[in-house]
Amino acid sequence: MRSNFLIIILLLLLGGCASQPYGNFIQNPSTTYSKVMADDVTAQIVRLYPAANTQFNLRHVVNDPFGNALIENLRLEGFAVQEATQQSIQQPIFAALHQPETEPQKGLALSYIIDQSGDLYHVKLLIDDMRLSRAFSVQADSIHPAGFWVRKE
DSSP states (O other): OHHHHHHHHHHHHHHHHHOOSOEEOOSSOOHHHHHHHHHHHHHHHHHHSOGGGOEEEESSOOOSHHHHHHHHHHHHHTOEEEOOOHHHHHHHHHHHHHOSOOOOOOSEEEEEEEEEETTEEEEEEEETTEEEEEEEEEETTEEEEOSOOEEEO
């Protein structure tokens, strides 16, 4: 019985490691603002990567207006996008326990963080080891970039 208890605790700890701090952290995000930011993010990605030769693998589950618009935009521009599921996020942890060798995934890992402070929205993209960020400001019921893209490798 004690070993069962230890196994349950171990699984709960591993489950905690599987949760990712990515996604949209805005309460009730506006679909209009999300679409404008996703369009701007897509334009920046198009400037940096060749569409027909690039696949993006999302690191987290997308369930917000920004993420849905971004995926749609990337696909319309000709990028391949592999969406993440809750099972695919947890699978690598357990796959490492059962299978010592796994085939590396093709494509670039993509994740995003959308945050807000007052009338300023922050978009942070993580593409493999590169980080892109940009601020957007809300003025008169519209949203506009509040600066240039910042790129860190």
